[in-house]
Amino acid sequence: MRQNLTVEEALEVILEQAQPLSETEELPLAQAYGRILAQDLASKVNHPDQDDTSLDGYAARAEDTLGATPENPVRLKVIGQAPAGQPFPGEVGPGEAVWIFTGAPIPKGANAILRVEDTRREGDTVLFFKPANPGDIRRRGDDFRVGEVLLKKGDLLTPGRVGICAAMGYPRVSVFARPRVGVLTTGDEVVEPGEPLPYGGVYNANNYSIAALVSEAGGEPILMGKIPDQPERLREKLEGVGKLDLLLTTGGVSMGEYDIVRQLLEREGRIHFWKVRLQPGGPLLFAEWGGLPILGLPGNPVSSMVTFFLFGRPYLFRALSRTDAPYSVLEATAATPFSPNPSKVAYRRAVLTSGPGGLQVHTTGNQSSGVLRSMAVGNALVVLEAGIGAEVGQKVRVIPLGFAL
Incomplete structure (x- = not known):
């Protein structure tokens, strides 16, 4: 021994x-939060699956809006609208615009968007006070493309990763038991x-x-x-x-x-x-x-x-074959003294905070192993090598307690 x-x-x-x-199990996506993926996941779709708009505004031809200013706006005819889920069926021609809403596909013929805040509607026309911006178009597959592996076996399914699963087209996922x-x-x-x-x-x-x-x-x-x-x-x-x-x-x-x-x-x-x-x-x-x-x-x-x-x-x-580390080690400044153990590595319970001066850490108080209060109020462990303490202002190694954050 x-x-x-x-x-x-x-x-x-x-x-x-x-x-x-x-051992694995397959779960509906609504039950998958917090579980560990048992296989790589590749996207079944492009995201977005077409060019669409990143904001509410008007879709037009960029060349029709060049030189537009608040003093000399460009007037365009509004030929329709395109809410998300209801693409505009026609084509945008010279001097025309379509009222478009976030997530809607870009109408044929349009190649730029101007946000609604930089326009003024007047009947069946709209005034552009700035040139339309091609950069406000989200291109097809700009986020991810068909076949792209976005999540790996062993990944923790966080809220964002659950959302990615849905966006890739997965109603169910295989997770480790x-x-x-x-x-x-x-x-x-x-x-x-x-x-x-x-x-x-x-x-x-x-x-x-x-x-x-x-x-x-x-x-x-x-x-x-x-x-x-x-x-x-x-x-x-x-x-x-x-x-x-x-x-x-x-x-x-x-x-x-x-x-x-x-x-x-x-x-x-x-x-x-x-x-x-x-x-x-x-x-x-x-x-x-x-x-x-x-x-x-x-x-x-x-x-x-x-x-x-x-x-x-x-x-x-x-x-669980997890891809994330069980804990991390950071550096922080001691805001209170921390006493060492003369012959062992000491893990002092502490409170880690972030301020203008960076990360700071202060003791929870009594460090007796029977004081459970220190684990209730603390969110970190200060790591002190044997025989080495820390004074106020010194840099110390800190392990954040993930469950306490």
Whole structure:
């Protein structure tokens, strides 16, 4: 069993075990937001499928409007109109114009548009106070063309990408099935919200915060409740776990007598590593039980959330073949001091803001791994190398927490 890995070493081991999933499903486009594409998508159409206008105005021949000014406007005869979806059937000749609306095809004979604000209608004529502009015509296929691949396998379907799917002509899309991720909390002291809280008890925040993180990362959380600190109860859960792609446990992975997850997996499973040189979340464990990958998160609520974000989220991204990165690293200016850990990489909870001076970051306050408030108000992690803190005004590395933005 490997112990005391660096963050980079631990992440490498985890990603080596994250096998891309092959199960897919086809969904109506209205249900596809937030899912991961399972195949490349090429457009079935040109967009736009004809030359059309980018604004409301009048379509005319550019040569008929040269020299038009507010003092010496050009007068043209209006021979019809072209709302979107109702193309003008005729042809624009010399001295003529068609009243046209955004998205409507350019009438035959016209080659320029003048926006309505630069005209004045007078009966069946219109005055042009500027020359008509050919640049206000959107050319056929200007956005994309038939056969052009716009979306790739592994792309997250954002609102804009869902719109692109529709514009390319797809009513349904193939997406990867969500990885089934079990979430199991351990601890005699853990009580479900709503139950009476006994002396020394704590409500089961981990169960719900981790499940929410799994959903946000593209997985399907399977809430398995909580078990007491009894190895046989953990064994029963593992034996009856059913079909899962990953199991997340919280608690029971440190060095105490009641840390049953680590103890049972040492005896009966296969542990890839235990303990990582980071704060919070040092006693992280990664193991297998009968082929099921198990990520053992620490029991403190901040530690469990931070370690899932740094390690569990990349695992799910790799399993889903996602093309986007699980998180990014930015540079910001410290607006408050940040203290280091003398021997470990420290991830300090912080609030990242943008102002005239660029990105700034300030602490959420108490950095204890039991202060869940820091994950509720914070939207970033400040990354500090072992033994190195940050003073006000210094540049620091920052990981935005995508789920908090």
